[in-house]
Amino acid sequence: MLHRTLSGIPLENHYGPENVRAPEPPPGEFPFTRGIHKTMYRGKLWTMRQFSGFATPEETNRRYRYLLEQGQTGLSVAFDLPTLMGYDADHSNSLGEVGKCGVSICSLADMETLFDGIPLGGVSVSMTINSPAAMIWAMYLAVAEKQGVAWRELNGTLQNDILKEYIAQKEFIYPPRPSMRIVTDTIEFATREVPRYNPVSISGYHIREAGSTAAQELAFTLRDGIEYVDWAIERGLLIDEFAPRLSFFFNSHSDFFEEIAKFRAARRIWARFMRDRYGARDERSTRLRFHAQTAGCSLTWQQPYNNLVRTATQALAAVLGGCQSLHTNSLDEAYALPSEQAVTLALRTQQIIAHETGAPIVADPLGGSYFIESLTDQLEAQALAYMGRIDAMGGMIPAIERGFPQAEIADASFRYQQEVERGERLVIGVNAFTQSDEPPIELLQIDRTAEESQIDKLRALRASRRQSSVDHTLDNLRRTADENRNLMPAFLDCARAYATLGEMCGALREPFGVWVEQAVL
Amino acid sequence: MPTRSTGAPGPSIMVAGHFPFMSNIRVLVAKPGLDGHDRGAKVIARALRDAGMEVIYTGLRQSPEMIVSAAMQEDVQVIGLSILSGAHMAIVPRVLQLLRERGMDDVAVVVGGIVPDEDAAELRKQGCAGVFQPGASLEEITGFVRSAARAR
Numbered sequence: 154m155l156h157r158t159l160s161g162i163p164l165e166n167h168y169g170p171e172n173v174r175a176p177e178p179p180p181g182e183f184p185f186t187r188g189i190h191k192t193m194y195r196g197k198l199w200t201m202r203q204f205s206g207f208a209t210p211e212e213t214n215r216r217y218r219y220l221l222e223q224g225q226t227g228l229s230v231a232f233d234l235p236t237l238m239g240y241d242a243d244h245s246n247s248l249g250e251v252g253k254c255g256v257s258i259c260s261l262a263d264m265e266t267l268f269d270g271i272p273l274g275g276v277s278v279s280m281t282i283n284s285p286a287a288m289i290w291a292m293y294l295a296v297a298e299k300q301g302v303a304w305r306e307l308n309g310t311l312q313n314d315i316l317k318e319y320i321a322q323k324e325f326i327y328p329p330r331p332s333m334r335i336v337t338d339t340i341e342f343a344t345r346e347v348p349r350y351n352p353v354s355i356s357g358y359h360i361r362e363a364g365s366t367a368a369q370e371l372a373f374t375l376r377d378g379i380e381y382v383d384w385a386i387e388r389g390l391l392i393d394e395f396a397p398r399l400s401f402f403f404n405s406h407s408d409f410f411e412e413i414a415k416f417r418a419a420r421r422i423w424a425r426f427m428r429d430r431y432g433a434r435d436e437r438s439t440r441l442r443f444h445a446q447t448a449g450c451s452l453t454w455q456q457p458y459n460n461l462v463r464t465a466t467q468a469l470a471a472v473l474g475g476c477q478s479l480h481t482n483s484l485d486e487a488y489a490l491p492s493e494q495a496v497t498l499a500l501r502t503q504q505i506i507a508h509e510t511g512a513p514i515v516a517d518p519l520g521g522s523y524f525i526e527s528l529t530d531q532l533e534a535q536a537l538a539y540m541g542r543i544d545a546m547g548g549m550i551p552a553i554e555r556g557f558p559q560a561e562i563a564d565a566s567f568r569y570q571q572e573v574e575r576g577e578r579l580v581i582g583v584n585a586f587t588q589s590d591e592p593p594i595e596l597l598q599i600d601r602t603a604e605e606s607q608i609d610k611l612r613a614l615r616a617s618r619r620q621s622s623v624d625h626t627l628d629n630l631r632r633t634a635d636e637n638r639n640l641m642p643a644f645l646d647c648a649r650a651y652a653t654l655g656e657m658c659g660a661l662r663e664p665f666g667v668w669v670e671q672a673v674l
Numbered sequence: 675m676p677t678r679s680t681g682a683p684g685p686s687i688m689v690a691g692h693f694p695f696m697s698n699i700r701v702l703v704a705k706p707g708l709d710g711h712d713r714g715a716k717v718i719a720r721a722l723r724d725a726g727m728e729v730i731y732t733g734l735r736q737s738p739e740m741i742v743s744a745a746m747q748e749d750v751q752v753i754g755l756s757i758l759s760g761a762h763m764a765i766v767p768r769v770l771q772l773l774r775e776r777g778m779d780d781v782a783v784v785v786g787g788i789v790p791d792e793d794a795a796e797l798r799k800q801g802c803a804g805v806f807q808p809g810a811s812l813e814e815i816t817g818f819v820r821s822a823a824r825a826r
Contacts, residue, residue, distance in 0.1 A: 234707070234708035234709060234759055234761075235708065237708075238708050240708075246708060246735075247708075248761075248764050249707070249761035249763065249764020249765060250707060250708050250759060250760075250761045250764075253759055253760040253761060254709075254759055254760065318710075322710055322711070323710025323711070323712060323734055324708075324710050325710075362711075362713070363711075363712075363713050364713050364717075450713075453808065453809055454788075454807055454808035454809050455809050487788070487808055488788065488790065489760070489788070489790075563716050563720075566713050566716070566717060567716075567717055567720050570717045570721075570812065571812075574811060574812050574813065580809075582809075583809045584811070593791075596790070599760070669733075670733060670734060671733070672712070672716075672731055672732075672733040672734070674716055674719055674720060674723075674731055
């Protein structure tokens with residue numbers, strides 16, 4: 154047994170009073186180490202939000218209605234790779250990828266279908282999209298207009314965290330600086346026009362999935378957050394105008410105590426930065442709200458039912474760490490997008506934690522534990538050290554350009570893999586307690602008909618829409634890009650004219666350029 | 675340093691030269707398709723390098739044409755393709771076909787990623803030397819690549 158956390162922090166046999174500092178203020182009080190609300194889950198349970206999307210908008214719409222009927226309390230849209238990269242379904246680069254990893258959305262028409270029969274005023278919708286986030290959000294806002302829902306009534310979250318794409322997930326289109334301009338446009342637009350919507354979900358999830366340690370996840374995510382804050386302030390927004398709508402997204406991994414400590418450290422670091430570095434006065438600006446998702450990279454192909462157990466303990470860590478919303482992975486996700494049966498079990502896992510375990514009744518139940526407090530302090534110190542190094546490089550963009558976070562993550566992921574390889578880290582069913590006679594499990598199949606259907610619909614759309622309006626709005630988009638005005642109104646006009654996502658993203662490839670990564674091994 | 679460009683493919687990078695007893699095995703590790711999840715590709719590239727092979731990593735979003743051209747230029751014995759998005763049945767057969775068209779059938783193609791059993795069997799039938807599913811060990815993969823290269 155290794156005597157260190159999953160991230161390599163060495164652990165004592167036991168912890169005592171000598172390991173902790175002064176007691177933390179109670180939940181709901183600055184710096185919110187113990188939670189952002191006084192009553193925590195007594196006031197409101199976390200939002201159970203299962204990330205889903207596959208094949209066509211028609212099929213995903215049916216899945217959404219099913220999930221809402223099963224007691225899910227928010228929607229979270231997963232888009233396919235062509236959509237995430239800003240290509241229409243009929244682009245040559247989309248071949249074989251349409252509808253595979255999420256739902257395919259090519260235009261406002263698809264977005265209308267996706268939310269057909271789901272009134273947007275009554276449900277909060279999170280959308281996991283980054284490079285084309287502003288364009289997809291424009292389509293969403295246009296659907297709200299058509300449904301007669303005022304933008305001021307809309308609740309939800311746009312992931313829209315482009316920095317972690319360069320660091321970890323690698324779904325980028327344009328270089329960092331024009332991309333940051335688009336993100337800042339959405340923050341500004343949300344602040345003025347869609348005030349209850351979270352324009353950015355600053356994400357550590359993907360950083361962790363790429364193999365980072367917990368401290369790296371904390372540091373790179375919070376430093377990304379600082380970068381968005383700096384750009385918004387540079388734009389002329391006041392900290393307390395927009396900071397309350399910034400939200401976060403963390404991974405809830407397998408090392409139970411380390412994860413709980415990580416969530417607590419995240420709140421403390423962010424609160425202090427907002428108050429001390431930016432002079433935030435509104436307490437809401439200093440409260441770090443976060444969504445958590447259990448660790449996809451911990452799921453195994455071998456003995457897939459074990460994944461249900463992994464997910465349950467990871468979800469419990471997120472709840473004990475005080476998350477505001479939670480996605481639990483399905484047991485079959487090392488193979489494919491989840492089947493309806495698997496996703497139902499994943500949702501039931503959250504419902505059991507919420508209603509049977511007693512975990513939500515007391516706020517920050519592990520607060521004051523010698524071990525948890527000490528680990529929280531250690532993670533905070535490690536994260537602050539990394540953040541200081543990035544400050545010294547001139548901020549996150551120069552750090553990304555020199556490949557710093559990318560290289561740190563690649564090193565950590567290789568170290569972990571070597572530990573597994575040497576048998577120092579046991580992964581049940583993979584390098585320990587293996588079994589050779591495993592029966593196959595039922596999987597969701599996505600065939601090529603989704604691709605054909607999306608291409609047919611696009612062809613019909615291109616034939617039926619008014620081409621002159623499309624050309625006009627795309628020209629206006631290019632002009633707006635050159636003139637350095639906020640791009641959101643131009644995206645909205647394009648969306649309303651049924652310009653496709655590919656056309657919008659394509660129009661900006663010329664003025665902005667595209668980003669080609671120099672890979673760091 | 676990363677470059678700003680208008681769509682030219684990223685430069686290949688070579689990772690080699692740290693080992694006194696370098697074998698003459700050359701491997702191209704490539705990430706085809708739109709998927710950007712490169713954790714596996716990078717771990718494998720390092721493991722092959724640590725095992726003494728010369729590894730050329732193409733970087734992200736390489737088309738089958740780009741991969742086969744790089745394999746030819748770099749004169750590799752093995753191509754490793756990492757695909758996690760489910761697009762393997764659209765991509766791998768195309769790489770195999772291009773290799774045949776260019777008389778490079780002696781290059782072994784090894785695939786790693788989320789490939790269901792039926793698809794793995796089909797890819798092997800079409801000429802793929804090996805398919806590694808999640809959980810495969812580095813030792814197993816390194817050993818396989820070494821013997822595939824020697825058999826060529």
